[in-house]
Amino acid sequence: MPYFDVASSAPLHPVARQALQASLDEGWADPARLYREGRRARLLLDAAREAAAEAVGCRPDELVFTPSGTRAVHLGISxxxxxxxxxxxxxxxxxxxxxxxxxxxxxxxAADGGAAESGAVGPARAAQGGVTEVPVDRAGAVSPAAYASALREDTALACLQSANHEVGTEQPVALVAEACRAAGVPLLVDAAQSLGWGPVEADWSLLTASAHKWGGPAGVGLLAVRKGVRFAPQGPVDERESGRTAGFENIPAIVAAAASLRAVRAEAADEAVRLRALVDHIRARVPELVPDVEVVGDPVRRLPHLVTFSCLYVDGETLLHELDRAGFSVSSGSSCTSSTLTPSHVLRAMGVLSEGNVRVSLPLGTPDDEVERFLEVLPGVVSAVRERLGAPVSVTAAGQGASLVVDALGKRCPIPVIELAKVIGDVPVGGTVTVLSDDEAARLDIPAWCEMRGQEYVGEERAERGVAYVVRRLA
Amino acid sequence: MPYFDVASSAPLHPVARQALQASLDEGWADPARLYREGRRARLLLDAAREAAAEAVGCRPDELVFTPSGTRAVHLGISxxxxxxxxxxxxxxxxxxxxxxxxxxxxxxxAADGGAAESGAVGPARAAQGGVTEVPVDRAGAVSPAAYASALREDTALACLQSANHEVGTEQPVALVAEACRAAGVPLLVDAAQSLGWGPVEADWSLLTASAHKWGGPAGVGLLAVRKGVRFAPQGPVDERESGRTAGFENIPAIVAAAASLRAVRAEAADEAVRLRALVDHIRARVPELVPDVEVVGDPVRRLPHLVTFSCLYVDGETLLHELDRAGFSVSSGSSCTSSTLTPSHVLRAMGVLSEGNVRVSLPLGTPDDEVERFLEVLPGVVSAVRERLGAPVSVTAAGQGASLVVDALGKRCPIPVIELAKVIGDVPVGGTVTVLSDDEAARLDIPAWCEMRGQEYVGEERAERGVAYVVRRLA
Structure with a gap:
């Protein structure tokens, strides 16, 4: 039963389990106490901090353990x-x-009354106070120049992930860090997806990570703050962890987190080569095996173990369900928005297809034959889902009129795109199809379909209900 | 090696360990995912929530798991x-x-610009916005009437612990809850010290607790919010745990927390009787075995397993160190202020002696003979510490003059009280001793010494350096 969703959460590494069990007896007491049980707990905590700091590439007194990666991010940013x-x-x-x-x-x-601003294309524009979102290219990476131009005199903090959690693309962190340094702005690097593979080779100011992503236990995040970075912990005062995170330290889990980080790092070089080859194989084979697929994310500058692709005319949730029935655990779209009806903000920012989205992230030690079996199973699963949805198998060539309107109101992804694909052959080359849709995913997926199909996306207009998306047939 | 500090942190209960180990294999995946590993994790989480809710006495959808008791308190209050x-x-x-x-x-x-206000004696007075601290009596309990009178039209929230963490005194939570209900003010009950012993029998609105206090693992707190209580989670949006606490759920620890809460509850009735008798024994014997001791906290309305006493002329840290050398792990003063030089805010609010303070909190299953051994060891340890500090063995009767000034500037607790005790016999009955001290603990301990010794505490005056504490000899 292959589990291919290590980017969500990794199974507990054997070293983590061993360290956790060993420290349950020694690490339960309050490390602030002076009696022997407290001193033992303190020793474990100090040793774990040293090991983790070495793996992160910082001083032990620059690193605190938080209850999760999310908390590390929240505390670091605030x-x-x-x-x-x-x-x-x-x-x-x-x-x-x-x-x-x-x-x-x-x-x-929001607390400061500023407005968030995002732009998927064009240079980042500045909002008064608030948040500037630097756009990414179609591979998911920011441009260092665009990032640098977003920095302002009143910029308190810049944040950039080391690698993207949905498509695996590595960000140009070193160059962005240089730009931040030059502008005197601290840079927080969210290294949640990459820390198991190696330290972040850049001049960061703050770094965050999450142990359960590398095979450590849940309940442990890391927040490193370089000496000299101005930092004012927010929220109620608490004396633990240098006052940077509140609550009793979870020492057995911290010990397990640090031990497994070392263990994972020891395997990282070899596994990176092996898994990179497996992912290259998936990237090459999926478009050969499955028609109408877009593999997204940077093919080279990427995490070794992660690949994402989107399948036209397929509903992601159904695809996941069918893959689960076939024994494969994968995820779709953004891990944190899978319960909503809006497409992943990552895929949207990249301007790529979001329908039928599958993220495969391989655990350490994934055997080759599990990947082969996935590639055997996938085409049948995708075509069964498409068949059930009535997706077009081939585009018909009959020309009927100069323009057509398809009413897909009230229909969810991937139906609007399926309806578009069904009728594009019914208009002559140069004619248009207008799709009426009130599904948010259509805004992303209709232009993406046009790009994949070599058709022209003319644009959108507000309609009486929903939005009218206009496509011109070119081929 | 008896560990008598379960009020700080309890050793892992065998049931917690078993549940933790069993769920490491089943509970590591993301419970928001739809594949089998995610569904298994979700089942474990749901079952743990039901078990914990039953033990708390609330509905499962009223309860969320937080990363610690401290976080439960922070999130609940905000x-x-x-x-x-x-x-x-x-x-x-x-x-x-x-x-x-x-x-x-x-x-x-502080965020609202209000001022905190406290009063150890007299009725609680109202501050504009801000925080009103309701005083306690010498046993450590609030008066329900005083608490009720502190509630105002603009009171957003009232907080009251079920039982005190330093002296074990139970608060009149049911009566205070009635008063809050009548005033339309929600009441948050911090049940950290008592939840293992039983549910909070009161009409609370919010309840918080911490698993490592009852033998569960670190990394798990509980926050229950009754349906109908207005609650607006603060901080960044997060979809986990009904949006009330952020970060990936620590399911193996949550499972262990819930399982051990049930297990501890099954032992609670019998152990409460047995440990209560052991604590009664300590309460009776310590003042017989050790001169100049004050046992603090309510002798009857109290936690079964916890007793606190203070020893005149003794430095708490040294006493703890010597008890640790003798094999006993106990704590002193407030668990959260042991690293500071100010006396515990609890003992201060009670107006009792803080010097030489020892808190004994017995784990479930503590054998009688460990308590006997503690009572054998304690007198020798205390007298050795006193001897080293030059404490008075008996008060001399020589009269010298009508008043004396003792300069204890720069000397830390318990030296100022020791110096006072050494010279009180040097002034005639009716004469005064003035102690100059810049140690914060003296403000509490000199009046407490007077009460224990039947001397009159006249009051304090600001001196050129530090404070002048004036004592009149009555006997």
Missing amino acids: GAAAGRRRVGRHLVVSAVEHSSVLHAAAALG | GAAAGRRRVGRHLVVSAVEHSSVLHAAAALG
Whole structure:
């Protein structure tokens, strides 16, 4: 039963389990106490901090353990922004950050009365106070120049992930860090997806990560704040972890997190090569095996173990369900928005197809034959889903009139695109199809379909109900 | 090696360990995912929530798991206060709440520009906005009438612990809850110290607790919010746990927390009787075995397993160190202020002696002979510490003059009291001793010494350096 969703959460690494069990007996007491049980707990905590700091590439006194990666992000952003309140309240983020970053930035922006602003194309524009979202290219990466131009005199903090959690694209963190350094703006790097593979090779100011992403236990995040970075912890005073995160330390889990990070790093070089080849294989084979697929994310500058593709005319939830029935656990769209009806903000920012989206993220040690079996199963699963939805198998060539209107109101992704594909052959080359839709995903997926199909996306207009998307047949 | 500090943190209960280990394999995946690993994790989480809710006495959908008891308090107070912002911003707390409650209230008070106000004696007075601290009696309990009179039209939230963490005194939660209900003010009950012993039998609105206090693992707190209570979660948006606490759920720890709460409850009735008798024994024997001791806290309305006493002329840290060398792990003063030089806010609010303070909190299953051994060891340890500090063995009767001034500037607790005790016999009955001290603990301990010794505490005056404490010899 292959589990291919390590980007959501990794199974507990054997070293983590061992360390956790060993420290349950030694690590339950309060490390602030002076009696032997407290001293033992303190020793474990100190040793874990040293090990984690070494793996992160910082000093032990620069690193605290938080209850989760999300909390590390929230605390890091609020503390760093507050530390620079006199400079200003403007924040810069990439448009494809994890939701914890975007939500923390939005919360600060809202508290300050500033407006969030995003733009999927064109240079980042500045909002008064608030948050500037730097757009990404079709591969999911920010341009260092665009990022640099978003930095302002009143920018309190810049945030950039080391690699994207949905499509695996690595960000140009080192170049962005240089630009931030030059502008005197601290840079927070969310390294949640990459820390198991290696340290972030850049001049970051703050770094966050999450242990359960690398095979550590749940309940442990990391927040590193370089000496000299102005930092003012927010929220009620608490004496634990240098006052940077509140609550009793979870020492057995912290010990397990640090031990497994070391263990995972020891395997990282070899596994990176092996899994990269497996992912290259998936990237090459999926478009050969499944028609109408778009593999997204940077093919080279990417995490070794992660690949994402989208299948036209397929509903992601159904696809996941069918893959689960076939024994494969994968995820779709943004991990944090799978319960909503809006498409992933990452895919939207990239301007790529979001329907039928599948993210495959391979655990360490994934055997080759599991990947082969996935490639065997996938085509049948996709075509069964398409068949059930009535997706077009081939485009008909009959020309009927110069324009057609398709009413897809009230129909959810991927139906609007399926209806479009069914009738595009019914208009002559140069004719148009107008799709009426009130599904938010259509705004992303109809232009993406046009690009994949070599048709012209003319644009959208507000309609009496929903939106009218106009497509011109070119081929 | 007896561990008598379960009020700080309890060793992992065998049931917690078993449940934790069993769920490491089943509970690591993201419970929001639809594939089998996610569904398994969701089942475990749901079952744990039902078990915990039953033990708390609430509906499962009223209860969320937080990363710690401290976070439960922070989130509960900020969310409940924000939910009633239109009513007002005034908060009511007891003066002896856990520091997490006081700090969360202070953070809100500071954010609102209100002033915190406390009074150890007399009725609670109202501050504009801000926080009213309801005083406690010498046993550590609030008066329900005083608490009720602190409630105002603009009171957003009231907080009261079920039982005190330092002295074990139970608060009149049911009566205070009635008063809050009558005033239309929600009551948050911090049940951290008592939940293992039983549900809080009162009409509370919010309840918080911490698993590692009852033998569950670290990393799990509970926050229950009754249906109908206005609650507006603060901080960045997050979809987990009904939006009330952020970050990936720590399911193995949550499962262990719920399982151990049930297990501890099954032992609670019998152990409460047995440990109550052991604590009664300690309460009776310590003053017989050790001279100049004050046992504090309510002798009857109290937690079964916890007793606190203070030893005159003894430095708490040294006493703890010597008890640790003798094999006993106990704590002193407030668990959260042991690293500071100020006396515990709880003992201060009670107006009792803080020097040489020892808290004994017995784990479930503590054998009688460990308690006997503690009582054998204690007198020798105390007298050795006193001897080293040069404490008076008996008061001399020589009269010298009508008044004396003792310069104890720069000397830390318990030296100022020791110096006072050494010279009180040197003034005639009716004469005074003035102690100059710049140690914060003296403000509490000199009046407490007077009460224990039958001497009159005249009062304090500001001196050129420090404070002059004036004592009149009566006997």
